[in-house]
Amino acid sequence: MRAIVYEEFSVLPQLRDIEPPSAPSSGVVIDVEATGVCRSDHHAWSGHDSTITLPHVPGHELVGRIASAGPQVTKFHTGQRVTVPFVCGCGRCRWCLSGNAQVCPDQTQPGFTHFGSWADQVVIHNADANLIAVPDDLPASAMVGLGCRFATAFHGLRVRANLHEGETVAVFGCGGVGLSAIMIARAIGARVVAVDVSDAALDRAREHGASHTVNATGQTPDELSAEVIAQFSDQSPDGVAVSVDALGREDTITAAIASLAPLGRHVQIGLLAAPPVVDVGRVIGLELSVLGSHGMAAAEYPEMLDLVVDGKLRPQDLVTNIIGIEDAPAAMEALGSNTGSGMTIIDLNR
Structure with a gap:
């Protein structure tokens, strides 16, 4: 599959073909429809995040459809359109069980703890506790920012x-x-x-x-x-x-x-x-x-998602630039000096 990969911090990432992932027993593989270009990606690429292991694929804001699911996933199914918080809890600890997965001590984060969504596919762990089903009729531009910016x-x-x-x-x-x-x-x-x-x-x-x-x-x-x-x-x-x-x-x-x-x-x-x-x-x-404010647990999403569905919140209005995956390395580099407003998203189908 296609993926944006960097092997050194602050060295321009490259578009490469890498092996596609497999679904963990309690996780899923998502076919990425669109993914965000966020300043947090730049912090990680600059070496400011100790969780990054090189080589690495960035990306933590996404919307897409479930391509495959592990045998322990019971609440979601293949083909379902979903988004996900960038902080994914274990689903078992007292923090997750109280609805505070964003501070889970065993959290995973696509684009930080493991390969992220600047790729054709991404793995999400503990899917039943972390996925959020989203409507089929809303544009990707309305969904991508819900993983990080709007959620946080x-x-x-x-x-x-x-x-x-x-x-x-x-x-x-x-x-x-x-x-x-x-x-x-x-x-x-x-x-x-x-x-x-x-x-x-x-x-x-x-x-x-x-x-x-x-x-x-x-x-x-x-x-x-x-x-x-x-x-x-x-x-x-x-x-x-x-x-x-x-x-x-x-x-x-x-x-x-x-x-x-x-x-x-x-x-x-x-x-x-x-x-x-x-x-x-x-x-x-x-x-x-x-x-x-370190993201938002999946349990808190319904109120925000209802505002989006009702049109009271329009995340798509913040999208000022839609690029293809081949333009992502330049977008990463530009984040270092970017003083503009708005949001850039990567359309994986472009």
């Missing part, structure tokens, strides 16, 4: 931060995951201020639900947080209820936490190459919450 943003806002209608949210970074967070916050009924250094990204943020935007170019974290707070001075003069760092930079985290009102909640989604310095004194003094 939804879990962070709805579950971790317990965001409610009428609250205020500041989203720092308007790439794929940032725009996903904006769309989700608006679907919940929150008011959103979007922060980025790109006017084009901020324009897209407005298109997808941000009522206010702030260009962060040249601003210090203190200046930036003050401008963010000023956007909602009529409703929340002390700061926003929830902040989201969707970029993964120490200065944006600093500004995000500084923009929070007392008892505010910060959601950290963006990955960092090194641990940041956080204003712990402010966190303690204002009783702020700093929350991580």
